[in-house]
Amino acid sequence: MHDVVIVGAGPVGLFLACELGLTGCSVLVLEREPEPGSPLKAEPLGMRGLSAASTEAFYRRGMLHPLLTASGVSVNPDADEASPPRFVGHFAGMMLDPAKVDVAALPFRLPTPAPDVLMTYLEAVEAVLAEQAAKLGVDVLRGVTVSAIAQNDEGVVAQAGADSYAARWLVGCDGGRSTVRRLAGFDFVGTEPQFTGYTMQATIAEPEQLRPGFNLTPTGMYIRMPSEGHIGMMDFDGGAFDRSQQPTRDHLQAVLRRVSGTDVTVSDVRLASSFTDRAMQTTTYRQGRVLLAGDAAHIHSPLGGQGLNTGIGDAVNLGWKLAATVHGHAPEGLLDTYTGERHPIGAAVLDWSRAQVAAMRPGPHGQAIQGVVRDLIGTRDGTTYVFERLSGSWVRYDLGSEHPLVGRSAPDLRLEDGTRLGDLMHDGRGVALDLTVDGRLRGSAMRWESRIRYAAGPARNDLGLGAVLVRPDGTVAWAGDRTPDREAFERAAGRWFGGPEVS
Structure with a gap:
């Protein structure tokens, strides 16, 4: 029996497989298509835009360089200042001027090797992920069509013809017409298409x-x-x-x-x-031991390139939580936070898609909306707002803290010795970054040594922080001031990483 069976070997399924494989989970991926290649994934029809949130995810797992190489793109990894975006995108076909993005309005923006947007092809993305999955011992079986699913309190069995595949958990990453979604009985609701x-x-x-x-x-x-x-x-x-x-x-x-x-x-x-542009979403992302991610959980029009990026966000959010559950050290309710955090994001992306469709509709109503939108995106505030939405920097999970950084993607803090936060996340653990002079949190952080990586030292730009605790998905779980509270840190560590280890 595998720990996890994933149905679907697209970018979302492969990214999730890599996240689980990184922690030592036994993972099997089942894919309907017999071969990985397809003309619809290659140039030109396979072109996709990866947002800053997605390129950060590849960067934090050490996969950015091969992805940039496969995409024929180069960046300056040693930049000392965050550069303005070179490309913003469009809203309903109305292009935005990147020069109008107000960088000063993005307070946690720091230089990072991950570009704001990366134009690439699906075959390049899948090739990089497939190579990483193979290195991590993930098994991928192609030409397998799942026809039935049965689950109980102990596990799940996927049936494909005469063959069956058992696992403790099963995740459907099998696209907008998901077989897993249908077989597991997820409710799929939303709006019908306009075009x-x-x-x-x-x-x-x-x-x-x-x-x-x-x-x-x-x-x-x-x-x-x-x-x-x-x-x-x-x-x-x-x-x-x-x-x-x-x-x-x-x-x-x-x-x-x-x-x-x-x-x-x-x-x-x-x-x-x-x-x-059919816009649909499941009412939950989990039914017992079956979960969904990517287009299996939400579909919408491809306007703005949000589909692939939202799916990668699902995989990154789910991977470490499911792995902690498999390994038995997840705090109570951790896996339920997957739906709690990602479902509102998916719903917001569906509404973003619907708003663009409304603006594009032929006739006087659509043209009136276009006029208003053009006025708004002609301003710095309007362009900055759209940039935040398209880049993924708008995403903030409600983690119950008033600190403005908690719940957001962690800025790429860089220590004086050149070490970047992103470099510390390649092994899939959380990170406690202690920026105090005396290494104030060392003793506390070491109590979670196998789940949290501790690093200390002054930062080139600490944003006024004394320490941060970053979840494996790159989300800031806790942030402290110049003299961080050890007890507050330990409460946050226990909430997200379970009880401390006993020496």
């Missing part, structure tokens, strides 16, 4: 008729990507044409002509896929 979206790689006879980038029109939106023949479209047909049908050349040409207002000719369609 059908398309992405295609084709030959366009008159490409000069199509403006580059995002283009809102009176009948929808089209996107002319930098790669030749790579076109995206959104047609407000109520979601009538979805993935149950294969779009033909004639259909794609008709949609492109309608939403662009041109008479372009489409030929030689090499790849094409469709999607909708």
